[in-house]
Amino acid sequence: MTGTSKYHLPRGTSADGPYDLLVTPESAGWGHSGLRILTLKPGEAHALSTQDSEFLVLPLAGSCTVTTDGKTFELAGRTSVFASATDFAYVPRASEALISSADGGRFALPSARTEQGGHSARYGRREDVPVELRGAGACSRQVNNYCLPGTFEAEQLLVCEVLTPGGNWSSYPPHKHDEARPGVESELEEIYYFEVAGENGFAYQRVYGTEERPIDVLAEVRSGDTVLIPHGWHGPSIAAPGYDLYYLNVMAGPGQDRAWLICDDPAHGWVRATWESQDIDDRLPFEGLDAQ
Numbered sequence: 001m002t003g004t005s006k007y008h009l010p011r012g013t014s015a016d017g018p019y020d021l022l023v024t025p026e027s028a029g030w031g032h033s034g035l036r037i038l039t040l041k042p043g044e045a046h047a048l049s050t051q052d053s054e055f056l057v058l059p060l061a062g063s064c065t066v067t068t069d070g071k072t073f074e075l076a077g078r079t080s081v082f083a084s085a086t087d088f089a090y091v092p093r094a095s096e097a098l099i100s101s102a103d104g105g106r107f108a109l110p111s112a113r114t115e116q117g118g119h120s121a122r123y124g125r126r127e128d129v130p131v132e133l134r135g136a137g138a139c140s141r142q143v144n145n146y147c148l149p150g151t152f153e154a155e156q157l158l159v160c161e162v163l164t165p166g167g168n169w170s171s172y173p174p175h176k177h178d179e180a181r182p183g184v185e186s187e188l189e190e191i192y193y194f195e196v197a198g199e200n201g202f203a204y205q206r207v208y209g210t211e212e213r214p215i216d217v218l219a220e221v222r223s224g225d226t227v228l229i230p231h232g233w234h235g236p237s238i239a240a241p242g243y244d245l246y247y248l249n250v251m252a253g254p255g256q257d258r259a260w261l262i263c264d265d266p267a268h269g270w271v272r273a274t275w276e277s278q279d280i281d282d283r284l285p286f287e288g289l290d291a292q
Contacts, residue, residue, distance in 0.1 A: 007207065007217050011224030018046055020106075021226055023191055025113055028228050032156060032252035033189040034111040035226070038099065040064070045100035050093050053111040054119070054157050056147060057089040057097070058248075060195070062105015068097035069121040076126070077105060081195050081246040082163065082286050085144045087126040090154065093117050108193065110147075112157035112252030124152055131287065133280050134170075139271070140281035141170035149258055158188065158251040158260055164239040165283040166197075171235030173268035174206070177251075177261060178213070178231035186261040188253040190229040192237070194221045194246065201243035207234045233265045244286075 009021070016022040021037040028034075034053060037060075038046055048055065057066050059077030066073045066089040073089040091097045093114055099107065130151050132143040145151045147159040164170040180187045196203055202222050209215035209232035219227055239245035251260065264272070 007215070007228045007230075008219040008221070009226040009228070011222065014226065020224065021193065023226065023228070028189070028191075028230070030189045030230050031254065032113045033191055033250050034113070035191045035193060035248075035250050036109040036111070037193065037224075038107045038109060040099070040101040040104050040107070042104040043102065044104065045098055048091065048097040048099060048109065050091055050095045050097065050111070052093055053113045054093050054155050055091045055097075055109050055111045056157065056159055057091065057099055058108040058110065058146065058159070059086045059088070060106045060108055062101055062103060062107070064099055064101040064105060064107060066091070066097055066099055068095050071121050073123045081161065082197055082244060084287050085126050085129040085131060088124040088146060090119065090122050090124065090147075090152070092119055092121060093155070095121065108248055110157065110159045110191075110248070110250040112155065114155040114157075116155040119153060119155060131285060133284050135172075136275035136280050137278035138168050139170070139172055139275065140165065140168055140284055142285050148260060154258070156252045156258060158258070159249065161246065161248045162237070163286045164237065164245040165281050166239050166243045166245070167241040168281060169236040169238050170245070171237040173271045174208075174233040174235035174265040175262040176231070176233045176265070177263070180255055184261060185263045186253060186255055186257075186259045188251040188260065190234070191250040192227040192229065193248040193250070194225045194227075195223045196221070196246070197244040198242065202240055203243065203245045204238040205234075206236055207232055209233070
């Protein structure tokens with residue numbers, strides 16, 4: 001990795017208590033986005049107090065039961081992040097939730113700090129998650145749009161996951177969302193959490209800024225690693241040949257309008273036009289596949 005290392009969190013370096021990963025607005029040095037990765041052994045349970053943030057409970061591997069606000073949600077989950085999209089649960093701010101798993105599993109808990117509390121706890125069906133194939137050729141990737149404007153309502157939280165076949169590039173062309181420009185760009189902090197198929201799998205993540213707001217990250221990432229993006233252009237995310245790449249994106253910001261508006265790096269935005277003459281990678285979608 002080059003540049004500032006505090007934005008790359010290798011697996012285990014940000015573990016805390018029951019969490020394999022704990023990123024809060026305070027630990028990240030920003031105001032809104034957070035992420036926890038929770039592993040439960042068979043029969044274990046975890047009590048989550050949401051306090052001033054809204055959360056999703058998003059199975060990465062395994063199933064669980066979420067009990068909150070007098071409701072119980074049975075999440076069927078999935079065998080791995082490469083097998084399929086998953087069902088999930090939304091837990092509002094100022095709530096208490098119990099997450100239990102009869103067979104054990106690994107669960108992502110993305111969060112966003114919010115002053116609002118208008119949405120109630122509810123279940124998100126796997127069948128209702130829009131699965132999008134984006135890009136073409138070597139830029140082909142799959143995006144599972146869990147909690148975005150128009151797909152699932154929340155106060156501030158934005159969540160999706162991206163699956164990239166080995167050898168392909170995603171989060172490309174590089175883009176940013178660190179300025180509030182109505183109709184053009186929204187101000188959002190972002191977390192990338194990575195998993196890579198294969199025992200020795202790896203990938204690369206690039207983040208870079210401007211002269212006025214410098215940031216310089218080139219991280220070799222492996223399963224369980226996280227990259228924080230407070231500002232700047234981010235991408236590409238590069239999957240090494242032979243190793244499929246997964247990352248979970250968590251975003252939130254100060255804007256009153258919950259929007260995900262991005263701006264391409266003008267030096268590379270022209271690449272989008274080349275996709276018109278290329279086919280989407282026939283390894284997509286990942287639906288129904290297990291990690292190799």
